[in-house]
Amino acid sequence: MxxxxxxxxxxxxxxxxxxxxxxxxxxxxxxxxxxxxxxxxxxxxxxxxxxxxxxxxxxxxRPNLKHGHITADEEKIIVKLHELWGNKWSKIAQMLPGRTDNWIKNYWRSHLVKKAQIQDGAVSARNLQSALNKAQQDFFLQEGNKITADKKYNFDQDHESVENLWGTKETNSYDLGLSEFALPSSPYETRLSDWISELSSEQSGITWTPDHDSDAWGCSSPLWDMN
DNA sequence: AATAATTTCAACCGCACAGGA
DNA sequence: CTCCTGTGCGGTTGAAATTAT
Structure with missing residues (x-):
């Protein structure tokens, strides 16, 4: 080569x-x-x-890169877009200003590993508990991620609850809808919600093609453009 | 405090594709 | 049409940092 x-x-x-x-x-x-x-x-x-x-x-x-911790908004976007697009990291990165495809890929991977370990039952009870605790901390202790007690997922239950948290291909892609996160609605959040529901209606039964998606996603008005 | 285990993330690799010669 | 070069993408690796025991 x-x-x-x-x-x-x-x-x-x-x-x-x-x-x-x-x-x-x-x-x-x-x-x-x-x-x-x-x-x-x-x-x-x-x-x-x-x-x-x-x-x-x-x-x-590159200027304007974010090297800090992921925000709750960013995490949700990644989860959502991965459901829609799969491992199209560069595409997902385009929707997250300041994040690179490599960074998103790494982030997703570190979470996927946890998920896979939990799902295939190939971990010890101790590791399972540890993974659950970590996931719980990571997810719910995000700054601004205020979830009421009755809405909070019960991580101490069986593995089903973990699947619910992350969503699976088998479940409805929108089971992880924004409402379940019970977050205060920031403009960013509102726009994300609109954006995804709009997409879901456009998307039903449609297979992505390069031509299609570039138009449908309207990169000229990116998600973070609040104006 | 020491060691082991786990996680994170920068960097590399191979492959695919586009465009030009 | 074919070959070559440059570029972009996704998968993988491994060292460093962090956390658990």
Whole structure:
């Protein structure tokens, strides 16, 4: 493969980026723009492949990236969009300003692992309890995620309740509707709700195609645009 | 306090696709 | 039409950090 040959042939650097490399890359991207990565990699003198530069820029150096903890809103969006689109991380990332596909993929994966472990019963009773407690903490102790006692899911029950929390392919995609979260309605939340219900009506019986989705989702008016 | 287990996340890899020669 | 190059995407890996025992 060309990439492999380049790495081996030119002794390109791999692994974690140094601060110095970051600075250099940032400078060159500002100078040349974030296109033509192979050219940029060569011109910058960085001993990195173009794709390595691209990845570093997109996932770490790019301005306006969020590196902090996920918000309750973001988590719900991810869950919803994953139900709709599956592992289309880049697509999901487009709906979450400041988050990268890589970040979302990592986030989802760490949760999926927990879910899978719980569902296949391949964990010890102790690990199960630990996973449940962790999920409960993570989910309900989110700042602003105020759930009344009667609405709160009972994590101490059987594994069914865990499935309900996360939703499954077999259940109605909208069983995890926003109302169940019993959150105060922020403008963001309201818009999300509208957006998803609108989609659900458009979506019934429709298979996604690249042409279709780009229109239907109207990327010109993204979710976070409150104006 | 030490060690083991688990989680997180940056980075790599292979594949697919688009566009140009 | 075919080949080549660059780019984007999704899956996977592994080191570092964190948490549990």
């Amino acid at each position: 060309a990439y492999q040959a380049a790495v081996e042939g030119q002794k390109l650097r791999k692994g974690p980026w140094l601060e110095e490399e970051d600075e250099r890359l940032t400078m060159y991207v500002k100078l040349k723009g974030d296109q033509r990565w192979e050219t940029l990699a060569k011109e910058s003198g960085l001993m990195r492949s173009g794709r390595s530069c691209r990845l570093r820029w997109l996932n770490y150096l």
